[in-house]
Amino acid sequence: METEIKAALITLLDAIKSSNAPSVAAEMARLDDFAARGAATLHPQLLHFLERRSYAKAVMFLGGESDIPVGLCGGRAARPEVGAGKAGGA
DSSP states (O other): OHHHHHHHHHHHHHHHHTTOHHHHHHHHHHHHHHHHHTTTTSOHHHHHHHHTTOHHHHHHHHTTOSOOOOOGGGOGGGSOOTTTTOTTOO
16 A cells, blocks of 8 residues: 555645646545555554645655654644743743
């Protein structure tokens, strides 16, 4: 299934670059289907990327890259602290 997912991701990213809306919609639906069918068997990180529609990161993961950038859903380190640098009120 991972080979099919990678092919769908590449097709989707190419469709986005060429502004091919019907192809974008079709590949996104296909990827949603892969995520639903593979929920129990896909690697949790790959599933996370597919569910969050982090398609470029999914391609990086499938390509074996280890330095995938942390996004907003990556935990505390990825988000600015609320009120950071505002000690004392004014």
